[in-house]
Each structure stands twice: as structure tokens, then as C-alpha cells.
Amino acid sequence: MADTRRPLSPHLQVYKWQVQMLTSILHRATGIALAVGTAVIVWGVIALAAGADAYAQFAACAGSPLGLIALFGWTWAFNYHLCNGIRHLVQDAGLGYEIPQFVRASWLSIIGSVVLTLLVWGYVLSVGGVA
């Protein structure tokens, strides 16, 4: 438990819901998920370096139902962090701070991430799935 008695900052329950909250929370959540995902990338590269057997084992795990769900989730998390990250970079440049622009850009991040994910997995299916 916290060793301070003062109220701590995210008082999520007192705010009226708005899309900017969702994009902010999702950016952190996808960032943490992608951090966990780096372990899979390390595993994949090491397996590729270690030899055919290790790589086959990795590929079998990645191609299993659970692996595919994780990969699909990773794809969306990556695409979301990418789109919303670009939104943040644009805002860091001082642009897009009018409220309607802000809301539109937030929706653009969410919709863009879904569209990119569907494009990637559409491509995967179009070339004959993951097998």
C-alpha cells in the first residue's frame, strides 16, 4: 500500500467519460503489453540463432491457437501505440489542441489501429494463413 495519505492523482471515477481518457489509458496499457511482448521477440531471435530445432519450437508456439491470439493482440497493441504515438508527437509539436481536433485525433488513433490490424491480418490470410 502507498505510504502517503494524500489523495493520489488518477481520480478516474470523478470524470465524465470522454474519448481522450480512453486513448490515454490505452497508450499506457498497450505500452506495458508491448514491453511484455519484447520477451517474445528476444525468444524468436535467440531461437533463430540457436538452430532449426529451437526455431521450430518457437514457430510451433507462435502458430498455436494461444500464440495466434497473442500475436493478434500484439499486432493491435503495436498499431495502436504507433497511431496514438504519432498523435502525441503531433501534439508535442504544438498542433491539434482545439477540443474538436483533439477528439477527432483520438478517434483517428483508435480507428486507425483497428484498420491497420485488419490490413495486416487480411494480408496474412490472403497469403494462405499462418501455417
Place this chain on the structure above:
Amino acid sequence: MSAKDLQHPLKRARGLGSAQSGVGHWWNERVTSVALVALGVWFVVLVLRLMHADYAAAHALMARPWNAVLMICFLLVTFWHTALGLQVVIEDYVHTRWKEVSLLMLVKFFAVLGALASVLAVLRIVLGA
């Protein structure tokens, strides 16, 4: 400050406030994120190309000089950006000091470990050791 304290306020404040490193952290996170826009998209395309390759083809694809160089760039920048991002999350939500410091250390250790292990793996692939 008590009225009896004869120390100058500036003397009392020095060394206690901001360590002046916040801008450096913020800027490094931005620089790595710009690099990752390009490197991340490249990585996804690489994974899509690896998907249908057998072991020999996958190994050969990764062993191409440009792929190896970009992969090492991607790995280093990814772990750097990840460590910076997780640091902020931990500083924001972990309010017990010893837990906070421990987690901050763990994140840095794992980031360096992951970066070194994966870069060594890419070097093994490209140099054929």
C-alpha cells in the same frame, strides 16, 4: 522555514529539487519514438516475410546485412524506449519508495539483458558463429 534559520533559502533548496534530468528523459522518449515509427513498421514487414519461410530461408533473410543492422537498431531503440516508458508508469503508480526503486532497477536490468541477448543472437545469425 523557521524564523531562527539563518540559511539563505537558495542554500536550502539546492540539491533537493529537480535533478534537471526530466527534459532529457522526455526528449529521449520522443527521439526513440520517432525512430520506432520507421523501425517498428519495418519490423512488422520483416515478420510478415519470415512467416512463410522455413528455417534456412528465415536465417538467410535475417543474415542480410541491412536486415541485421536494422534489426539491431530496432532492438536497441525498442528496449531503450520501453525502459523510459515503464519508468514513467512505475513513478506514477508505485508510491512505496523501496518498491518503486526496486522496480525501476529491475526494468533497467531486464532492458539491458534483453537488448544484449537479442543483439548477440542477431550477430550470431549474421556472422554464422
